[in-house]
Amino acid sequence: MEHTEHTSTAVHTSATPTPSRPHRWRRDTVELAAVFVSVTAADLVAKVVVKGHDGPVLLAASAAALLATTLFHTWWSHRHHLHGPPPPAPVASPTALWRVRATVRNSPAGLAPVCTAFAERQVAIVSMQSHPLPEGAVDEFVLRAPHALTSTDLATLVTTGGHDLLDAPTRVL
Structure with missing residues (x-):
């Protein structure tokens, strides 16, 4: 017959780490x-x-x-403030607003690839309007993008996402 030994451990809720084994007594x-x-x-x-x-x-x-x-x-x-000072506010990088108009085929999850492409480059969709066409739709985006992104960069993101540009992305601010 095997002999098994059961040990119990106490749960401590203090903020200090538990001492090493020799000083437990x-x-x-x-x-x-x-x-x-x-x-x-x-x-x-x-x-x-x-x-x-x-x-x-x-x-x-x-x-x-x-x-x-x-x-x-x-x-x-x-x-x-016993819980410590509040965390520092994140430093916002400079951004710019852009208007982008593109066509897309009307299919389930048609926006997912372009949204993923935007997210990977830290581009936020501020607003979006979709205008239906007989075959597909025209999507008009207002984007908040990092200041370093150019019109060409945004055009590449949109076309990589499966949309066809109607005109070049226009910087609003």
């Missing part, structure tokens, strides 16, 4: 001492509440102290 000793202190304090409070004449007053004062501590901690954490 120190942490365990501190935690055990904290448990004994907590039990002793709870026993003392229970005895005062049950046997003392000021029991209800003590309970009310304890509740008020806990509430005041919670409110103070909430105020302090919001005022002093």
Whole structure:
């Protein structure tokens, strides 16, 4: 018969990393001492509440102290940003607006290749209008593209995506 050994691991929610194996007994000793202190304090409070004449007053004062501590901690954490400073804003590269008109055959997922080509070069579609034709449609895009992209670059993206240009891409801003 095989002998298997089961070990349990404690889940710690503290932000500090767990210490290495040789110093684990120190942490365990501190935690055990904290448990004994907590039990002793709870026993003392229970005895005062049950046997003392000021029991209800003590309970009310304890509740008020806990509430005041919670409110103070909430105020302090919001005022002093205990969670660290906000992340820096992303640096926006200069962009330009372009108008592009192209024809496309009317087929399922006909826009997908051109949208993929735009996304790969960090080109955002600000708006799009589709004008139906007897066979296909004319798509008119307003694009926000990196400043470094030229009219030729945008034309290549559109034709690579399966559209046929009606005219050269026009820079709006």
